[in-house]
Structure formats: C-alpha cells, structure tokens
Amino acid sequence: MKKFFSFISLVLVLAVFASADIYIKQKMHTDPISIMGQNQPARDMVSEQWLGDDLFASISQDQSSIVDLKKNVMYLINHKDKTYVETPLPLDFSKLLPPEMAGMAAAMMKVTVTVNPTGQTKTIGQWNCSGYDVSMSMMMMPMKMQVWTTTDVPFDVNKFMEKMYSNVLMAQLRLDEAAIKEMQKVKGFWIASETSGEMMGAKIRSTTEVAEISKENPPAGVYSVPAGYTKQEKLSMRQMQQR
Secondary structure (H helix, E strand, O other), rough: OOHHHHHHHHHHHHHHHHOOOOEEEEEEEEOEEHHHHEEOOEEEEEEEEEEEOOEEEOOOOHHHHHHEEEOOOEEEEEOOEEEEEEEOOOOOOOHHHHHHHHHHHHHOOOOOEEEEEEEEEEEEEOEEEEEEEEEEEEEEEEOOOOOEEOOOOOOHHOOOOOHHHHHHHHHHHOHHHHHHHHOOOOEEEEEEEEEEEEEEOOOEEEEEEEEEEEOOOOOOOOOOOOOEEEEOOOOOHHHHHOO
C-alpha cells in the first residue's frame, strides 16, 4: 500500500511537471546617457518570459509583449499608460506607427543587419554558448551587438526563435523581413548580449543576461492583456520613443 501511494505521488508530480511552462528570468542593464542636455541615469531591471503551448509572454516593468499563435495575434502592452495594441501575425510594425510618423516609416523600418558567427565559445551560467557578432544600421546610426546563444534548453528552440521571438525582435528593433531573415542566422536561444552604438554624439550601451530557465506553473492571466487596459489602434509618439 505504501508503494502504491508513493507511485501515485510520483505520477502526480510528473503530471504537474509535464504541464508546466518554461520560465525565463533575464537581467538587463543600460549605461547612463546624456543627449542634448538630457541626462538619463544607469538603469537595472529584471524581465520575465513565459513560454507555453503556442504562447509566449515577455514582461518587464514598463512594457510587455504577448505572442499568441493560437489566435495568430501579438499584443504590445504599455503598463504606464495601461494601454495596448493588438496586431495580426506576422507583425507589420509600419501599421502600428502614429499618423505623424507615417512619412518617416520607410526610413525607420529600413534596418540593415549583418550576422557573423565568431567561432568563439564560453560558459555563461550553466549554459555552453556560441558567439555571434551582429552589426545593425538604422537611420544612419550604426550599432553593434555581441550575442551568446545556446541550444541546451528544455524547449524547441528553432520553433521558438522562428515563430515567436522573431516577432518580438521585429517589435523591439523595428526589423523588416529581410533583417529578420539575416537575424535568424543567429542559431540558438539568446543567453547574453551586449549592444553598443552612438546616438547624436552620445555613446550608448546595454547588456542582457539570462539568470534562470526552469519549468514552472504560470500565474493566471500571464498570456492575457491585464484587465482594465485600454485598446489603441496605433502606438503614440511617446510610446514609440520608449520602445
């Protein structure tokens, strides 16, 4: 009888584990910057990502992104304003631009990306990673990224990067299809990255690093727009500047 109850307990534990989603905790840092007399202090924050069955949520203090492959939609959420926009997939970011930026759309969306594997490897946390150099040019502003990735993750990394994360990158970096195709040469899940560049004569630098990947039961509503948030048809100019 004791063995029977032990067996039942093991089955229940395995069932809970099998139904759990992937939880990812990421640390983010931005160096201080001064542009045109405006000073922005250094900033450190933590973001969370949840990966479920055809669902993905990236959550930070100010903004969240949700990809729902079941409904074939993406939600871009602004927590400060308690607003969100809903857009079909694949993402066409130009359709979310505010009217006053329509004339700049072509220049904003034209981002040139070049990816080169470095051949370097190193261990970051518990993950064996491979290195990539990524060069980007947007509106005559060059930027460089050093990316470290791994394939040693408990989910289908190819499906995730192609079906889900590509849409997140399009929203974050304003990438078009050609740029996304080049970016997909970065193989594996992004464990760490360092981005550097220059804007109006000021040097900018930011870093990200994954601190945890585990299987957890997601909180209720993690893949949904929070209650009480207002739907917008377009992003505002201020929201564009924040992204």
